[in-house]
Amino acid sequence: MSQTQADDVMKSRPLYGRLVPKQGSYHFIVADGEGGEAVASLLNAAPDMKPRAHIIYIPGANGTDLTGMVSGLGARVFHPAPSYASASQRINKVLGDAHMGLQLYAAGTEGLIGQVQRDAMAAGLPHDALTTEQRGSLARRVQCVHCKGITENVTLDPFVCAHCGLNLFVRDHYSRRLAAFQGVCIDAEDPGEVPPSEERFK
Amino acid sequence: MSNQTRMNVTVTEVVEVNSLIKRFRFVREDGGAMPGFSGGAHTVVEMDDNGTRRLNAYSLMSDPADSSGYEISVRRDDSGRGGSLFMHKGVKPGMKMVISQPVNLFGLDLRARKHLMIAGGIGITPFIAQMAQLDSLGHRFELHYAARDADLCAYGAELSARYGERLHRYYDVEKQAIDLANLLKTQPIGTHLYVCGPKGMIGWVLSTAQKMGWPKGALHSEEFLAPPVGEAFTVQLSRSGVSIDVGPTQSMLEALEAAGIDAPYLCRGGACGQCECKVDAAEGEILHYDHWLSDDQKAAKTHIMPCVSRFKGERLVIDL
Numbered sequence: 001m002s003q004t005q006a007d008d009v010m011k012s013r014p015l016y017g018r019l020v021p022k023q024g025s026y027h028f029i030v031a032d033g034e035g036g037e038a039v040a041s042l043l044n045a046a047p048d049m050k051p052r053a054h055i056i057y058i059p060g061a062n063g064t065d066l067t068g069m070v071s072g073l074g075a076r077v078f079h080p081a082p083s084y085a086s087a088s089q090r091i092n093k094v095l096g097d098a099h100m101g102l103q104l105y106a107a108g109t110e111g112l113i114g115q116v117q118r119d120a121m122a123a124g125l126p127h128d129a130l131t132t133e134q135r136g137s138l139a140r141r142v143q144c145v146h147c148k149g150i151t152e153n154v155t156l157d158p159f160v161c162a163h164c165g166l167n168l169f170v171r172d173h174y175s176r177r178l179a180a181f182q183g184v185c186i187d188a189e190d191p192g193e194v195p196p197s198e199e200r201f202k
Numbered sequence: 203m204s205n206q207t208r209m210n211v212t213v214t215e216v217v218e219v220n221s222l223i224k225r226f227r228f229v230r231e232d233g234g235a236m237p238g239f240s241g242g243a244h245t246v247v248e249m250d251d252n253g254t255r256r257l258n259a260y261s262l263m264s265d266p267a268d269s270s271g272y273e274i275s276v277r278r279d280d281s282g283r284g285g286s287l288f289m290h291k292g293v294k295p296g297m298k299m300v301i302s303q304p305v306n307l308f309g310l311d312l313r314a315r316k317h318l319m320i321a322g323g324i325g326i327t328p329f330i331a332q333m334a335q336l337d338s339l340g341h342r343f344e345l346h347y348a349a350r351d352a353d354l355c356a357y358g359a360e361l362s363a364r365y366g367e368r369l370h371r372y373y374d375v376e377k378q379a380i381d382l383a384n385l386l387k388t389q390p391i392g393t394h395l396y397v398c399g400p401k402g403m404i405g406w407v408l409s410t411a412q413k414m415g416w417p418k419g420a421l422h423s424e425e426f427l428a429p430p431v432g433e434a435f436t437v438q439l440s441r442s443g444v445s446i447d448v449g450p451t452q453s454m455l456e457a458l459e460a461a462g463i464d465a466p467y468l469c470r471g472g473a474c475g476q477c478e479c480k481v482d483a484a485e486g487e488i489l490h491y492d493h494w495l496s497d498d499q500k501a502a503k504t505h506i507m508p509c510v511s512r513f514k515g516e517r518l519v520i521d522l
Contacts, residue, residue, distance in 0.1 A: 024415030025387065100389040101415045124315035124392015126419025 021046035024103035033060020034136030035108025111141035114179030241332030242308035308424035315392030322399020426471030429453035486515010
């Protein structure tokens with residue numbers, strides 16, 4: 001299991017905790033990839049949550065698929081989805097219909113947690129209203145600050161923007177509004193002088 | 203150090219609202235526009251009470267869109283230290299006074315989908331400005347206002363006339379109480395909760411909301427404390443190298459100011475944190491009365507808030 005270390009990080013870089021049960025009227029849980037394991041620990045620690053739990057599970061981009069295990073956890077509602085985009089309408093519908101007292105949990109990759117947080121904030125919740133746990137791949141969701149295109153699951157640094165083709169350096173600078181890290185052109189002054197890519201976000 | 207820009211104002215109106223509350227209107231002496239403020243802001247009013255300088259914070263209750271003057275309401279506290287009594291007995295229309303620029307420690311979070319406000323007694327005043335602001339912005343809000351009886355429910359009738367079903371009034375004498383659990387259960391996602399009133403009410407509302415799973419970021423409260431009276435004590439200032447006596451009805455901050463020390467302050471009511479001081483030595487008990495320091499900080503005797511807190515013991519040395 002991978003966890004971001006708290007030391008030496010930029011202030012905007014999000015940090016994550018553990019999925020622990022919270023008091024509330026309803027429990028809405030969104031997870032991807034290895035995040036399914038965190039959901040299992042959560043529901044096993046607090047089985048009384050199950051009749052009031054709604055889980056959306058998305059297989060990881062790295063191939064980890066715990067759909068079978070998570071569907072058997074006994075939540076009142078279980079909904080598998082192939083991607084965040086395909087689940088997004090349901091997530092916004094649940095948030096839109098809910099009342100204060102709903103507890104929101106997100107587990108898995110930073111890209112998933114960030115998008116749940118962004119949608120929660122769009123629904124009017126404060127940014128700290130989420131319980132989060134980072135599990136699985138450290139791959140990042142990165143916005144190219146030049147063309148504004150977002151590249152998902154970035155593991156290399158620098159990498160080539162999937163939209164405009166610039167060579168981007170991945171910063172720790174994070175935007176909650178976009179749910180993305182910022183990628184900045186690394187060879188703007190000396191085009192073509194690009195350091196070799198390293199797999200920084202496995 | 204106190205960093206407050208003060209304004210010379212004239213009192214233009216003093217209105218008796220009910221048996222306990224008077225309303226005051228201030229306009230600038232130079233005829234200029236008042237600085238803009240947002241709903242929830244307060245001003246610190248300076249009083250010269252027969253040679254005793256008193257500074258009390260009062261919420262601004264006038265419409266934030268009105269830059270011609272500020273209005274505050276003051277509840278008379280007959281057993282208090284005298285600030286509210288001075289306002290009630292000593293302040294007349296035409297009088298010149300000094301007030302501070304507005305400061306907001308109880309602002310609206312305009313990202314909210316809905317604003318749920320709970321007021322107790324004189325705690326209504328910041329909400330009057332906030333509702334005017336929200337109404338002009340077209341934001342969704344409702345206010346629940348509890349008071350002892352119809353007479354002490356200041357501005358209740360006119361607020362009901364202005365805001366209709368968005369305003370709910372409760373009178374203690376008629377045994378009407380806010381059905382808090384039900385109210386909190388039925389709020390849409392994105393609602394922010396604001397409470398201003400007596401200490402017991404604030405504690406009840408916040409703890410109920412937390413138990414029902416409301417996130418901390420959606421909870422807002424404001425309570426200004428009057429500096430409590432107590433036994434006289436002496437405080438030593440390590441940087442200035444002087445000792446200052448604090449009288450029984452004086453706050454430590456007031457004693458520092460009376461000795462000519464420009465100590466930092468903002469709310470003077472234990473809420474904002476501006477006057478926080480490091481404690482160099484405390485042989486005795488610090489009587490912490492603020493809402494600012496954490497319980498650990500209070501127990502460790504490492505910090506003190508001179509605006510409201512006191513000391514009992516042999517020796518207190520602070521870093522000032």
